[in-house]
Amino acid sequence: QKEVEQDPGPLSVPEGAIVSLNCTYSNSAFQYFMWYRQYSRKGPELLMYTYSSGNKEDGRFTAQVDKSSKYISLFIRDSQPSDSATYLCALVPSGTYKYIFGTGTRLKVLA
Amino acid sequence: GAVVSQHPSWVICKSGTSVKIECRSLDFQATTMFWYRQFPKQSLMLMATSNEGSKATYEQGVEKDKFLINHASLTLSTLTVTSAHPEDSSFYICSARDPLASTYEQYFGPGTRLTVT
Numbered sequence: 670q671k672e673v674e675q676d677p678g679p680l681s682v683p684e685g686a687i688v689s690l691n692c693t694y695s696n697s698a699f700q701y702f703m704w705y706r707q708y709s710r711k712g713p714e715l716l717m718y719t720y721s722s723g724n725k726e727d728g729r730f731t732a733q734v735d736k737s738s739k740y741i742s743l744f745i746r747d748s749q750p751s752d753s754a755t756y757l758c759a760l761v762p763s764g765t766y767k768y769i770f771g772t773g774t775r776l777k778v779l780a
Numbered sequence: 781g782a783v784v785s786q787h788p789s790w791v792i793c794k795s796g797t798s799v800k801i802e803c804r805s806l807d808f809q810a811t812t813m814f815w816y817r818q819f820p821k822q823s824l825m826l827m828a829t830s831n832e833g834s835k836a837t838y839e840q841g842v843e844k845d846k847f848l849i850n851h852a853s854l855t856l857s858t859l860t861v862t863s864a865h866p867e868d869s870s871f872y873i874c875s876a877r878d879p880l881a882s883t884y885e886q887y888f889g890p891g892t893r894l895t896v897t
Contacts, residue, residue, distance in 0.1 A: 675823075677821070701884045703884070703885070705888075710871070710891065710893065711890055711891065712784075712786075712873050712875075712888035712889050712890045712891050713824070713873075713888045714888065715885055715887075718883060718884065718885065757823060757824070761884050766812065766877055766884060766886075767814075767826060767829065768814075768824075768826065768886060770823045770824045770825075771823060772822065772823045773822075773823050775821075
């Protein structure tokens with residue numbers, strides 16, 4: 670069993686839809702939870718991070734963490750074609766700065 | 781914001797040769813840099829953690845004699861793929877952490893595409 674599970678997609682949605690991206694994990698030692706966006710053949714860029722259970726909102730993006738269920742989500746509201754990319758969750762165990770990445774979910778927003 | 785650059789962005793080399801990839805933090809000093817490898821449609825796999833002034837720490841299964849890492853200054857880490865073979869063809873990405881930042885954020889470079897023929 671992988672430490673971090675993420676559906677690879679691809680996920681296709683119409684423009685304006687609400688997108689839900691998810692990761693599950695097995696290790697309760699994970700302390701920080703990050704979401705990165707990666708365009709094709711580019712390096713990842715940070716969208717959001719959080720370290721506690723609950724919701725965190727930034728513009729059209731909302732990150733949600735449920736530590737009891739070991740489940741994290743990223744919601745994108747009013748999705749745009751420019752949101753088409755691969756979305757990676759990255760989890761950080763306590764006591765380290767190392768990232769454990771999910772496999773990434775490829776998202777395509779159709780105009 | 782913090783910027784990390786990589787050079788070259790794309791390199792083709794012949795099997796058996798070595799190739800060096802540079803990773804630079806442009807506007808901050810990075811005591812720790814990370815090297816990842818990403819195969820097509822797969823996630824980033826951490827290869828090694830590079831610490832300035834000391835030996836790199838390699839992840840299990842990564843050959844340290846094949847992937848030489850040098851972190852000689854606070855703004856530069858290099859990855860040398862020695863005796864490259866076609867199976868080493870991949871997308872190599874580095875990241876750096878700003879020790880003065882209060883978050884766990886890593887700043888990623890744009891990646892280097894290596895093709896071994």
